[in-house]
Amino acid sequence: MFGLHYKLERKAVGLVLAVIVAASIGGLVEIAPLFTIDETVEEAPDMRLYTPLELAGRNIYIREGCYACHSQMIRTLQDEVERYGPFSLAVESRYDHPMLWGSKRTGPDLARIGDKYSDQWQVAHLIDPRAVVPESKMPAYAWLARTPLETENFGAHLDALRIVGVPYTDEMIASASSDALGQATPDGPRAAGVAQRYGDATQIRLFDGDAATVTEMDALVAYLQILGRLTDAATASTAANVE
Amino acid sequence: MAVGERDAHTGHMTTGHEWNGIKELNTPVPKPVYFFLAATALFSVVYWLLMPAWPTGSSYTKGLLGIDQRQTVAEKLAAASLDRASWTARIAGESFEAIRADPQLMTIVRETGHTLFGDNCAACHGAKAAGGPGYPNLAEASWLWGGSPEAIEETIRVGINSAHPDTRVSQMPAFGRDQILDRDRILEVVAYVRSLSPSGEPAADAGVLAAGRQVFLENCASCHGESGAGNTEFGAPDLTDGSWIHGGSLDAVFRAVYGGQQGLMPAWEGRLSPLDRKMLVLYLLDLRSTEN
Amino acid sequence: MVSQLTLGERQGALCILLLLAACGLLMLGAGQNDPLGVHGGIVMLFGVLLIFVVISGYFAPEPGTDAAGRYYDDPSKVGIVLAMLWAVAGFFIGDWVAWLLVYPEMTFDAAWSSFGRLRPVHTTSVIFGFGGNALIATSFHVLQRTTRARLPDQLSPWFVLLGYNLFCLLAVSGYLIGITQSKEYAEPEWYADIWLVVVWVVYFLIYMRTLARRKEPHIYVANWYYMAFILVVAILHIVNNLAIPVSFAGAKSYSLFAGVQDAMTQWWYGHNAVAFFLTAGFLGMMYYYLPKRADRPIFSYRLSIISFWGITFMYMWAGSHHLHYTALPQWVQTLGMTFSVMLLVPSWASAGNALMTLNGAWHKVRDDATLRFMMMAAIFYGISTFEGSFMAIRPVNSLSHYTDWTIGHVHAGAMGWVALITFGSFYAVVPWLWKREAMYSARLVEVHFWFALAGTLVYVFAMWNSGITQGLMWRTYSEGGTLTYSFIDSLVAMHPYYFARAVGGLLFLIGALVGGYNIWMTIRTAEGVKPEVLADLPAPAAARQASTGR
Numbered sequence A: 001m002f003g004l005h006y007k008l009e010r011k012a013v014g015l016v017l018a019v020i021v022a023a024s025i026g027g028l029v030e031i032a033p034l035f036t037i038d039e040t041v042e043e044a045p046d047m048r049l050y051t052p053l054e055l056a057g058r059n060i061y062i063r064e065g066c067y068a069c070h071s072q073m074i075r076t077l078q079d080e081v082e083r084y085g086p087f088s089l090a091v092e093s094r095y096d097h098p099m100l101w102g103s104k105r106t107g108p109d110l111a112r113i114g115d116k117y118s119d120q121w122q123v124a125h126l127i128d129p130r131a132v133v134p135e136s137k138m139p140a141y142a143w144l145a146r147t148p149l150e151t152e153n154f155g156a157h158l159d160a161l162r163i164v165g166v167p168y169t170d171e172m173i174a175s176a177s178s179d180a181l182g183q184a185t186p187d188g189p190r191a192a193g194v195a196q197r198y199g200d201a202t203q204i205r206l207f208d209g210d211a212a213t214v215t216e217m218d219a220l221v222a223y224l225q226i227l228g229r230l231t232d233a234a235t236a237s238t239a240a241n242v243e
Numbered sequence B: 001m002a003v004g005e006r007d008a009h010t011g012h013m014t015t016g017h018e019w020n021g022i023k024e025l026n027t028p029v030p031k032p033v034y035f036f037l038a039a040t041a042l043f044s045v046v047y048w049l050l051m052p053a054w055p056t057g058s059s060y061t062k063g064l065l066g067i068d069q070r071q072t073v074a075e076k077l078a079a080a081s082l083d084r085a086s087w088t089a090r091i092a093g094e095s096f097e098a099i100r101a102d103p104q105l106m107t108i109v110r111e112t113g114h115t116l117f118g119d120n121c122a123a124c125h126g127a128k129a130a131g132g133p134g135y136p137n138l139a140e141a142s143w144l145w146g147g148s149p150e151a152i153e154e155t156i157r158v159g160i161n162s163a164h165p166d167t168r169v170s171q172m173p174a175f176g177r178d179q180i181l182d183r184d185r186i187l188e189v190v191a192y193v194r195s196l197s198p199s200g201e202p203a204a205d206a207g208v209l210a211a212g213r214q215v216f217l218e219n220c221a222s223c224h225g226e227s228g229a230g231n232t233e234f235g236a237p238d239l240t241d242g243s244w245i246h247g248g249s250l251d252a253v254f255r256a257v258y259g260g261q262q263g264l265m266p267a268w269e270g271r272l273s274p275l276d277r278k279m280l281v282l283y284l285l286d287l288r289s290t291e292n
Numbered sequence C: 001m002v003s004q005l006t007l008g009e010r011q012g013a014l015c016i017l018l019l020l021a022a023c024g025l026l027m028l029g030a031g032q033n034d035p036l037g038v039h040g041g042i043v044m045l046f047g048v049l050l051i052f053v054v055i056s057g058y059f060a061p062e063p064g065t066d067a068a069g070r071y072y073d074d075p076s077k078v079g080i081v082l083a084m085l086w087a088v089a090g091f092f093i094g095d096w097v098a099w100l101l102v103y104p105e106m107t108f109d110a111a112w113s114s115f116g117r118l119r120p121v122h123t124t125s126v127i128f129g130f131g132g133n134a135l136i137a138t139s140f141h142v143l144q145r146t147t148r149a150r151l152p153d154q155l156s157p158w159f160v161l162l163g164y165n166l167f168c169l170l171a172v173s174g175y176l177i178g179i180t181q182s183k184e185y186a187e188p189e190w191y192a193d194i195w196l197v198v199v200w201v202v203y204f205l206i207y208m209r210t211l212a213r214r215k216e217p218h219i220y221v222a223n224w225y226y227m228a229f230i231l232v233v234a235i236l237h238i239v240n241n242l243a244i245p246v247s248f249a250g251a252k253s254y255s256l257f258a259g260v261q262d263a264m265t266q267w268w269y270g271h272n273a274v275a276f277f278l279t280a281g282f283l284g285m286m287y288y289y290l291p292k293r294a295d296r297p298i299f300s301y302r303l304s305i306i307s308f309w310g311i312t313f314m315y316m317w318a319g320s321h322h323l324h325y326t327a328l329p330q331w332v333q334t335l336g337m338t339f340s341v342m343l344l345v346p347s348w349a350s351a352g353n354a355l356m357t358l359n360g361a362w363h364k365v366r367d368d369a370t371l372r373f374m375m376m377a378a379i380f381y382g383i384s385t386f387e388g389s390f391m392a393i394r395p396v397n398s399l400s401h402y403t404d405w406t407i408g409h410v411h412a413g414a415m416g417w418v419a420l421i422t423f424g425s426f427y428a429v430v431p432w433l434w435k436r437e438a439m440y441s442a443r444l445v446e447v448h449f450w451f452a453l454a455g456t457l458v459y460v461f462a463m464w465n466s467g468i469t470q471g472l473m474w475r476t477y478s479e480g481g482t483l484t485y486s487f488i489d490s491l492v493a494m495h496p497y498y499f500a501r502a503v504g505g506l507l508f509l510i511g512a513l514v515g516g517y518n519i520w521m522t523i524r525t526a527e528g529v530k531p532e533v534l535a536d537l538p539a540p541a542a543a544r545q546a547s548t549g550r
């Protein structure tokens, strides 16, 4: 063995090829089958898509680095299920490009935060976390409520996502910008189309409580309020497993 | 291999090469390295045999033990719930009074309630249930919807102004914004309302108070009661107990009357089990009795 | 420095820089309503600034033909200075971020200063800014010495070094203005990712071209590691960053993969960024500077082979240990865990090989803080790999994952291993490169050592404590069988540890400042030229010298 190596280490190209081969095997064996083994991602016929507003909120979540402190992945451990709810399924992040499972919990897991608190609380908490939770270490995000949401090219975002596999329809892409505004202005003319395109369960509300402008706060709160609610598969699966 | 020289310190031979002064000894690989390689590899092979491990294209090897993490946690949860059955059955079955009279059960309620409350309710009502701006004090103030355990249990189940189909609904009208009362009337009634509290706010001019009382009787008493002690049918708060949901300052009270209020308490059915909700009721009632 | 470039290279440099500036202008124009425009501006400025540098030296006489008889070290020198600048900046931001968890109000109501945006500035500055520059600088130095060949030309190393720093600059400035892909350690957006690929290909070519011209028949171990670092980082980077931009006029892109496949790809990348950036590269560094400084032969050539191939093969399987108990299928977790356990053997073999090399030189370790830096690094390498393999075991990970224990492990590796081996190597190589007798002050090296060690220990112990406390609090059950602590209870318990960590970080930062001063003074103060510098020559020149008896 050492004799063989003694020869190999005299050939730069040989060494390079050997390194590439040795280093490629692990990734191939572990990643490729995730695309070929069907049960990797569960079935969930009720799976919803993110609306343009929720997607914008998700992008703000990414931009602000919320994932640095919050996970969105409840593990298959008793304490996590008892604290946060049913463990996360693969299908729940099926349309998440990229996923936001996180690796650190400076704050609590957010996988099932949707609908847990009121919009009002979310807004107050994001503006000043310590006003509602005195012990908090979370930064204040007051500027979100002051920043109007940029909605110009939402169609292009949905289009890009369609290329990577999210089934947005032509109609959704065409009306993306309008839908983003519509979801946060329930009394406006644009609201009706949102429910029609994304389902009746879509939350169409004044998320930040201010009807005058659709802000980044609207988008982020809309996103937080949908977390864990794109499908009921997780609740169903835990219930089935427990039986 | 080329033969090098012998290193004086270790007695081993070098490989005979030199890179800008660096040489290498041809020391044999220490035995423990092989031993631990073999040991960890053996461990791995056994583990692979027992557990799900290798992909096979459209499936994977399931392992001899037939273990799956989802099944495992489901079993753990079921076992834990069985372990707890000795007391959970009693809490689920017995009356509130009976449970509160049982110190053993109440110890469990206090422990469990602390965590349940901390993880679900404290965000709004505060770690000690003392409330905060916009969120009622659950440890002291008069109950909005009545203090019976059943009423509290129902509030927690369906929420207030929530999305639950059976939700409790309450709303404080916006007397100013909706032009029901003009500014002076509001200032009068605000002065009057604030004078009802025991906090000892400097009393306003008697004339103003009398005018305010009149406004109150005409507009507010229907919900808050003639004395202002609230009405649990509408979830209208007691305005005389010195505890304010939205703040007792002139400004805050004015804002409540001018713009109205409609707090949202989420519904917990679906997120918390009936048992958890019952324990929270017990926890709150207990908190109150030990506070006072 | 421009004077060391041939006329053709100066012209080549101008062409590349003009092209770069034009790209910047294009980005600036296309991205007017997008943060991309800001990056266009940065790229353009970067190009224009360097154009001025090249022009200022353009008319200097060309280097004589005897240049081929010397090693080309200018890029290494600049790389070391850049690495120190990134180190100080990265540690400063790291400590700032640490204080933010003690005093969360310190954000001036400004987006850029919030924890989530500053944290990746810290990780990128230290890993890529500090670590990457140190690797590039030392790899060029080591490569030439161990092949007895000069770098193939004078332009490509500059392209790699400066192009790489442009990438780092785009990365950290991007986070501050809200550009990120959110993939840990791969946060920069698509255009920066593409640029890094270009830079990296050139880096690889430099390595191959130099090796092709080597005068030693055998390739030295350090170069196996540097080579694995370059190759594997390229593979990881390209696969993990596959994404579709929303528009070529905007910064935002969407990752090609989603959900569970994205998670696995990300941590296959993330873990092996640790393996091949923070481990393989720095092992390369250690394999040169430690034996050189100790003046001892490597303990065992055979052990080097076992550890190198063990590390190269096994690390690539271990990434799934970042996803234990998650929605990733359990079979992948099994593979990740078992390979992580086996991985301990080659890891400790490397650490052992380094420490045993010191046999016969322990008296030097006692007296020489530079060598002590390297020895301590090898020890921390051993500690953090043991800890890593331990944490990769599923039940252990169920406790440690998501907690500060991971942060403690990271910094045992990052501060204890990566930073200490780098400082040790710098203290060894700076006098060699700048032809000085020794560092400006040996006392200050000693001071730095103790600050760095104390800072690391305080940091790591604080995080071990907080992490394990946190993990235990999350899963503590009362007698009745229900959870004892709420999340907020655990958060409150973290406070003293966060304070201690921030103090530890401050000590580490002070150490780095002392080190930076010492290196700067060594460069500034021209002392006697080291006599053996004349021996530090590539093969043909050395041969010529021997024959002429100069």
Ligand code: HEM
Pocket: A103, C184, C270, C274, C278, C279, C318, C321, C322, C323, C340, C341, C343, C344, C347, C381, C384, C385, C386, C387, C388, C389, C390, C391, C392, C393, C397, C400, C401, C402, C406, C409, C410, C412, C413, C414, C417, C418
């Ligand atoms: C045998 C070697 C090693 C093994 C098996 C290993 C294993 C692990 C494990 C199990 C985790 C925790 C994953 C989680 O729960 O999220 C981790 C995290 C980490 N390790 Fe290591 N480790 C090793 C060596 C090192 C070294 C030498 C460094 C040097 C700096 C390092 C840097 C990191 C980093 C940066 C993370 C954090 C990743 C994140 O962002 O979550 N590791 N490692």
Ligand code: HEM
Pocket: A068, A103, A104, A106, C091, C092, C094, C095, C096, C097, C098, C099, C119, C122, C123, C126, C127, C131, C184, C406, C407, C410, C411, C414, C415, C418, C419, C501, C502, C504, C505, C506, C508, C509
């Ligand atoms: C002055 C010294 C340092 C201080 C004060 C410091 C502080 C910090 C802090 C506060 C965090 C965030 C932890 C959290 O989210 O809870 C962090 C993360 C990190 N730091 Fe440092 N750091 C220092 C040095 C270094 C060095 C030298 C390196 C690498 C060479 C490094 C690499 C990292 C990495 C990889 C992470 C991310 C860990 C993860 O995501 O798991 N740090 N650091």
Ligand SMILES: [Ca+2]
Pocket: A103, A104, C184
């Ligand atoms: Ca992390």
Ligand SMILES: [Ca+2]
Pocket: C181, C183, C186, C187, C188, C189, C190, C193, C241
């Ligand atoms: Ca990237």
Ligand SMILES: [Cu+2]
Pocket: C270, C271, C274, C318, C319, C321, C322
């Ligand atoms: Cu890892």
